[in-house]
Amino acid sequence: MAFDFTGFTIAFASVYGIYAILGISLNLEYGYGGQPNFGQVLFYGLGAFVGGTAAANLLPTFAGSSIGNICDVSATLAREQIALAYPAVSVSVWVIALVLAMVAGGIVGIVVSYPALRVKEEWYLSMILLVAGEMFRVITMNTQQLGCGFNGLGGVTTPFYWLSTYFPSSTLQANVPTGLYAVVIVVLALACFKIAQRLGNSPYGRLLKSVRDDKIAAESLGKDVSKVRKQVMIIGSVMAGLAGALYVYYIGVASTDDFIPAVTFSVWVMMILGGYANNRGLLVGTFVITMLDRGSLVSGILLQSSFPNFSANLILYARYLVEAVILLLLLVFRQKGIFPETRIKTKAYTLFDFGRKTRLTGSNPDERQKGRVTSS
């Protein structure tokens, strides 16, 4: 089997953009805000299923046709035909699906953060979210009415699928819609990056970091810690919902198999690898993990085609081993990630007229704790 470089690049860019949005979301929540979200996959999966269900229902409605049960194979094929024949419907349904996925992410963000905001120790939040993520997957998998249950919800094509009718070559038919969609995903990821950078390098970034570093001190300086925690959970959840909807439109099916807890931990490795509260570092960490993700997938398929007895799963699962090794090496040799946290870039520093970049040390919560004076 020949290696399809264009196809690989398109897939890589798409997955990279989606993972980057997830990573930026987690970095805002934990890197800046100190809210350990171990249930990132909940918001991601929710976005995928809400986006997929919206697409499955709205496409025929907007096109004025009835396709019956959205889970039937005939309905899946009918959706693909509608996406081919109605460009305006296809794109507008996609936009609506993204918005609905973001809204759903935000609402669930508020709901799950409600009990968590009232616990003194934020690591309880991580446990609540971890369980909530897995509950969502198991319930969805076993409920036919939610995203077609175990079989998943298929027939979700890219919003530019109709472009394939304009090209005679099968390669272009496949690559143009997916390539354009990959560009859109990367642009949306850059928009999320820009928003995160601006939030981080503003008084709001200071506010988030103050809640992260010492919530009692932040409260004593007039900061409404509960409100800030809720806000950052909503922002992060909206972004994760967006990533989920983008993913289902990329992969074509909303399947519970894609939303296992390991996804959350991959996003954590991206953040830890790149650097807490450093969005640029996060993009590098995401690149490494995406390369691992796509590389393991492609190499597994190529090896299996050359050696029929070889199991591709061996490499797919080896990916998680490599992630674990990366994590261990980071914890031993570079706790602050590849790119340590930098100071908040606002014009306040221009008054002090030194303009030097300050690398922050002690961005790891434990190190920050060590820095505190223990007696007076």
Next chain:
Amino acid sequence: MENISKAFGGVRAVDEVTLSVKRGSITGLIGPNGSGKSTLFNVISGVEKKDSAGAIEFDGKRIDRLSPHKRFELGLGRSFQTPRLFMGMTVLENTMLAAKGQKGERPSVAPFPSRWEGQEIELAKRAQDQMKLLEIEQLYGKLPNETSGGQMKLVQLSNAMMGDPKMLLLDEPTAGVAPRLAQDIFKSIAHQREQLGTTFFIVEHRLEVLFKHVDTVFAMHQGKIIAEGKPESIVKDQKLIDAYLGS
């Protein structure tokens, strides 16, 4: 405050305390270690909830049911005995954080720098003046854990003052600070009181420095206020002498 108590398990750390601090005064709170001074400050600032009875009034408003951030908004600031600074932020960021009414602290405004940068520069000027006053301007780009314990105390004081408080609760502001600097801190406190009319309520073990600047002193022992008065008279109070030396 009237009839305020706080118990931890069976220990009454603060025991039916009633006191009032005069607006614009510098008031001291002294007492042996473990007498309940810091707990009293925690109760006043809202870090700890008082036990059921009693009331705390500040500037004519009852505040004991308010959260700490609401008390700060009303003008009640504080510093901690063990400096609680934000270790992932520079000294300048720590100081600027405390300023009230920052437009850029709203997530809907923060992504648009043009809407908050003007205010940011004004706040930076204020922070610079504040830091100059406490001689910590040169620390602006350092992280708190790159500074000494005494400097951390000053940074914390600078943070508390940036919030334009009407009243500041300072818990041992000169502990771990060089003697000369301790004098300077109290001069800054006196200056702030004169310039802005800020009220100070200060827990301090360095009585020689405290007594030079305070108007009134409360003495605390085993959770109770055992003496109150001018510095020159309170040192002669037998109950206080007994509390420090043991009776």
